[in-house]
Amino acid sequence: MKPQIILSFLLCCWVFAQQATAQNTPAPIVTPPTETIEPARLHQLYLPKPAIKIGVLRHRDGEVLDGELSPDGLRIIIKNYTRRNGVEVEVLFKDGTEEKISRSPCVIDEVPAL
Numbered sequence: 001m002k003p004q005i006i007l008s009f010l011l012c013c014w015v016f017a018q019q020a021t022a023q024n025t026p027a028p029i030v031t032p033p034t035e036t037i038e039p040a041r042l043h044q045l046y047l048p049k050p051a052i053k054i055g056v057l058r059h060r061d062g063e064v065l066d067g068e069l070s071p072d073g074l075r076i077i078i079k080n081y082t083r084r085n086g087v088e089v090e091v092l093f094k095d096g097t098e099e100k101i102s103r104s105p106c107v108i109d110e111v112p113a114l
Contacts, residue, residue, distance in 0.1 A: 042111035043081040045103045047074055047091060055090035060102075081108065 050073035057067035057078065065087065066079040076089065086104040093099065 043078040043108050044070075044075045044111050045078070045087065045101075045108045047076065047093075047101065050074055050094045051091045052094050053092040055092075057087060057089040059085045059087060061085055077111065078108070083108075 051069055052073060054067065054069050054076055057065045057076065059065060059082075065081060067076050067089070068079075069075075070077055073094065076091075078087070081087070083105050086102060087108065088100065088102045090098060090100050
């Protein structure tokens with residue numbers, strides 16, 4: 001009978017010791033996940049011939065976009081394009097003609113990362 005009492009006493013001591021160490025152990029610090037910020041994605045649309053100037057670049061729903069003509073004049077680089085709608089822009093070409101260009105989202109490409 002004595003070995004059972006001693007064994008029970010040791011088991012209780014061990015359980016109390018485990019609880020005491022668990023209470024004294026600080027909780028792990030959980031940091032919230034940081035938001036990853038994606039680099040701004042540029043989009044481009046190709047022009048049929050070299051241009052020297054572009055007018056106001058807009059989504060078809062009227063929202064103005066931030067765009068600029070590429071150095072070679074054959075593309076328009078769009079900085080804040082979202083793929084919900086096509087775009088419209090008036091373009092002045094090197095040969096002196098002016099044309100209103102309208103492009104659907106399927107022909108507006110993302111500029112590949114270098």
